Every structure is written in structure tokens, then in C-alpha cells.
Amino acid sequence: MTFVALEKLMFLEDGYRREFVINGVPLLLLQVEGQPKLIRNQCPHRGHALADGDLNGTVLRCPQHGWSFDVLSGQCRLPGPGPCLVHYPLVFDGNRIGVDSETITV
Numbered sequence: 001m002t003f004v005a006l007e008k009l010m011f012l013e014d015g016y017r018r019e020f021v022i023n024g025v026p027l028l029l030l031q032v033e034g035q036p037k038l039i040r041n042q043c044p045h046r047g048h049a050l051a052d053g054d055l056n057g058t059v060l061r062c063p064q065h066g067w068s069f070d071v072l073s074g075q076c077r078l079p080g081p082g083p084c085l086v087h088y089p090l091v092f093d094g095n096r097i098g099v100d101s102e103t104i105t106v
């Protein structure tokens, strides 16, 4: 495992968002309802960055054409139900949260 620290736990709060690129993959770390999530920062529709999308509860709306996703489950809301978002497992190390960079592949 190759741990890459992303953030100190003390900075995470609901509404937190920060973009990263690891192994050439755009990522978005965000926290929703007390749960930090790391997702691919690319809309599954046409690849627009999701970092600036509106968040309503747990639902993130792509700013480009309006597809929306449940951040916690990864399921599409619009255009229809089904798996959409790519999640990556987060790793906790002391007071830091991060990821095993070996799990990030293009």
C-alpha cells in the first residue's frame, strides 16, 4: 500500500470539498452528512468536473447538463437509477485521511 495523505481530519466538515489529481485521475474529496467520500471528479455523462456542482442533501448535481448523483451511494438520480459515481476507499492514518494510491487507476 502506498498511502497518500489528502487532508487532516480536523479540517473535514459537511460541505468540505477539495480536488486532487493522483496517478492522472481527477478526484474530489468531500464530506456529506458526516461521511467523507472520495469520488472521481468527472461526470459519467461527458466528463465535466463535479467539484462545482450544487449539493442538495446527499445529491450532487453536475453543473454542465444537470445529471445528479447520490454522493453516499454513488447511484444516479438523473437521468435514471443505476451505478454512476466512482468511489475510492479512504484510508485513515492517525489524524489524516488519505488513499492508497495503488487503488487509483485510470
Ligand code: FES
Residues within 6 Å of the ligand: 043, 044, 045, 046, 047, 048, 062, 063, 064, 065, 066, 067
Ligand atoms: S457532463 Fe455532467 S451532466 Fe453532462
